[in-house]
Amino acid sequence: MVASLALAQQAAAPAQPAATPAAAAAAGLRTERALSLPLANQIAAATVAACAANGYAVTATVVDRAGTVRAVQRADNAGPHTVAAAERKAFTSASGKAPTLAMMENAQKNPGAANLVNIPGFLLLGGGVPIKAGNEVIGAVGVGGAPGGHLDDQCANAGLESVKAQLGA
Numbered sequence: 242m243v244a245s246l247a248l249a250q251q252a253a254a255p256a257q258p259a260a261t262p263a264a265a266a267a268a269g270l271r272t273e274r275a276l277s278l279p280l281a282n283q284i285a286a287a288t289v290a291a292c293a294a295n296g297y298a299v300t301a302t303v304v305d306r307a308g309t310v311r312a313v314q315r316a317d318n319a320g321p322h323t324v325a326a327a328e329r330k331a332f333t334s335a336s337g338k339a340p341t342l343a344m345m346e347n348a349q350k351n352p353g354a355a356n357l358v359n360i361p362g363f364l365l366l367g368g369g370v371p372i373k374a375g376n377e378v379i380g381a382v383g384v385g386g387a388p389g390g391h392l393d394d395q396c397a398n399a400g401l402e403s404v405k406a407q408l409g410a
Contacts, residue, residue: 368393
């Protein structure tokens with residue numbers, strides 16, 4: 242009976258107004274930008290096209306800030322290994338919030354960073370580039386299949402350049 246009375250009182254209470262962003266922040270909630278599926282697909286397509294223009298058949302994978310796959314495009318004739326490589330590079334870049342080329346160079350020069358290669362899912366080769374909305378990392382694009390990580394990196398950057406205006410960069 243007491244429980245049903247409490248439920249009746251809750252049902253009769255006026256609806257509370259929606260929390261404002263400031264109130265949400267005070268309550269410990271965060272507001273963050275998210276990568277939409279159409280934009281993820283656009284980045285993947287532009288990245289594959291940038292590599293194709295240079296004669297490279299690649300796979301491009303776009304992940305969100307948590308490293309979860311949002312879009313994958315594999316060019317005709319791209320090797321089967323490129324799918325896993327692109328995903329791992331994108332995951333590594335999103336997780337580290339840095340380009341994988343820079344992470345690889347750091348691991349080669351800094352013994353303290355050498356163990357990064359032992360983190361499950363990490364691939365320290367060029368071709369993973371963070372996707373930023375302003376200064377906030379909202380995901381990453383990973384590329385596999387060009388003849389060298391530095392070329393994968395160039396394609397990823399070209400793909401991101403094509404959507405720069407949509408990212409607020």
